Amino acid sequence: MKKTSPDIMVVRDLNFFDAKLKRSLGSKGKLAEVTKLSYSSVTHMNTVGVSYGVATRVAEALHTNIDELFIAKKA
Known part of the structure; x- marks a missing residue:
């Protein structure tokens, strides 16, 4: 069975993420x-990572495409 989404996603570009966050919601x-x-999950997205589902929720909240914000974390 082929997997359709990665297990763990991390922030692709922290500066881009912070800019989108500031414009959309203002704060973490x-x-x-x-x-x-x-709050801990939000602050550690770029190092620890989040599930694909959480990454999708974050992208929707920031009104952007998930692929612009996140990449799959390498094992």
């Missing part, structure tokens, strides 16, 4: 509230 706290994530 607001992003956490809107996506129902913990």
Whole structure:
């Protein structure tokens, strides 16, 4: 069975992510509230990573394409 989505996604470009965040919601706290994530999850997206489903929710909250914000984390 072929896998359709990666297990873990990380932020592709932190500067781009921060710019989108600032324009759309203003803060990581607001992003956490809107996506129902913990603040810790939001602050560690670029190192620890998030599931594909969470990455999708974040991209929707920031009104952008998931591929612009995230890449699959290499094992």
